Amino acid sequence: MTLENDSVKYRDLAEYVRSTRMCSTHEHTEFETAYLENPPDILGNLFDNYVVNDLVVAGASTKSVQRLFDQRLDVRDRFQGVAEAWQRSQFTGYGQGVRLIAEHVYGVTEITGEALEQHKFKYPGMPGERLQLLRDVANLDHVQIDSVDWNVPSEAAGQDFFLYDINLCRFCDGTPDLDKIGRELQIEVTDLAALRRAIELIFERNGPLAVAVKSQHAYHRTLRWQKRDETNASEALKTWIRDGANTSIETKNCLGDWCIEKIAHLAAKHNLAFKIHTGYLNNVGGFQVKVSSSECLHELMHAHPRTRFVLMHITYPYEDELVAVAKQFPNVAVDLCWAWSLNPLATSRFVLSMINAVPSNKIFAFGGDSRLPAASVGYAFQARIWLLKTLESAVNDGWMTEPQAIELAKRLMVANQYEFFDLADKKARLRTAKKLHLKPSENSSIKQLDDWTHSVWNARPEAYGV
Numbered sequence: 001m002t003l004e005n006d007s008v009k010y011r012d013l014a015e016y017v018r019s020t021r022m023c024s025t026h027e028h029t030e031f032e033t034a035y036l037e038n039p040p041d042i043l044g045n046l047f048d049n050y051v052v053n054d055l056v057v058a059g060a061s062t063k064s065v066q067r068l069f070d071q072r073l074d075v076r077d078r079f080q081g082v083a084e085a086w087q088r089s090q091f092t093g094y095g096q097g098v099r100l101i102a103e104h105v106y107g108v109t110e111i112t113g114e115a116l117e118q119h120k121f122k123y124p125g126m127p128g129e130r131l132q133l134l135r136d137v138a139n140l141d142h143v144q145i146d147s148v149d150w151n152v153p154s155e156a157a158g159q160d161f162f163l164y165d166i167n168l169c170r171f172c173d174g175t176p177d178l179d180k181i182g183r184e185l186q187i188e189v190t191d192l193a194a195l196r197r198a199i200e201l202i203f204e205r206n207g208p209l210a211v212a213v214k215s216q217h218a219y220h221r222t223l224r225w226q227k228r229d230e231t232n233a234s235e236a237l238k239t240w241i242r243d244g245a246n247t248s249i250e251t252k253n254c255l256g257d258w259c260i261e262k263i264a265h266l267a268a269k270h271n272l273a274f275k276i277h278t279g280y281l282n283n284v285g286g287f288q289v290k291v292s293s294s295e296c297l298h299e300l301m302h303a304h305p306r307t308r309f310v311l312m313h314i315t316y317p318y319e320d321e322l323v324a325v326a327k328q329f330p331n332v333a334v335d336l337c338w339a340w341s342l343n344p345l346a347t348s349r350f351v352l353s354m355i356n357a358v359p360s361n362k363i364f365a366f367g368g369d370s371r372l373p374a375a376s377v378g379y380a381f382q383a384r385i386w387l388l389k390t391l392e393s394a395v396n397d398g399w400m401t402e403p404q405a406i407e408l409a410k411r412l413m414v415a416n417q418y419e420f421f422d423l424a425d426k427k428a429r430l431r432t433a434k435k436l437h438l439k440p441s442e443n444s445s446i447k448q449l450d451d452w453t454h455s456v457w458n459a460r461p462e463a464y465g466v
């Protein structure tokens, strides 16, 4: 059977899913400068990603995981220290990602010390390698990067592959960085009016070239949002200015809720989606709290019908609840970023459940959620494999034809993202944008932000003291 899709002919669903350029709506890709400064070697490319969590849970020692990334030492030796933990982890979602990196980046089908030694010189960290891996090997249309900073960096201008979010987590946490506001925006925050102005200025400067606003405040506070009045928020800000880190969580939540309201309003005004981390927290031995569920956001989404919300990571392990939330709100979409690698089987079931309950314009199929391009490659292959399996099961069960499954795949992999993020317009702006007014991308702010817990490098054992 030959099928027509965007004037390209696809023999079948499998070919479509395998060969279509897919959007990645969530990554933490390092800036080019940071990548070249400290390029990963083969063990970094394979293991310096979420799988370190599984290695530790499987019994690897802190020291052996640290040695794994020490490029001064011998490759075989470094791998040997985690070899047993790797054997135990190879079938998890993260483990599948590692095997796919080995296969598609290095052409290695079985990970052994010998095989690693043989392929260690591939991808040495050359200029353009980042783009090559993400665009040509992972076959991505573009990546949307959260650099954990509110500035769109200079490397965003003059191209349309690396798109950037405005990260406003500290505002949503209710712990706005007053020094950074003073330094970068020349605003001294003494009252709510000044804080409001700071948020507005961030949108004015970065909004035209950003793709979305992002916050991962679920790591630090409840997602439960309520409207706060100016008097209480003003008191909360005074306390934050005076007491800083000693401010109570209730007071921070009050100020955070007030900021979230402003951000939701401004996101709509600047035609930007508002991405919010929901569900599972990336750590080992930390607790997974129900207050990071999407259900906590009802009031926020209800109060801002003009704001487009993206609820990330399928709210795992509360994904059934997310199906109901997505069914209720025209302004909510769900993002499968990080979900396939977290638990591919649960994500597959979630996609089937979504298709059966929610209009099909609500799902974005992929985001690798990774710092290193090689990890995004592995997770992109994984997403295609599992998405195909999922849609094939719908076809085989007889409730969808193959041409319909291809149409649906197109929506999930590309079309929904272009529609929801207004990508045709956004990309055109970026292609013609000048680097003026954008912050230089010399340093990866990702590495500098040490209180950010949703990151694989912070998830390394030394960061949580295992």
Ligand SMILES: [Zn+2]
Binding pocket: 026, 027, 028, 146, 369, 454
């Ligand atoms: Zn992320």
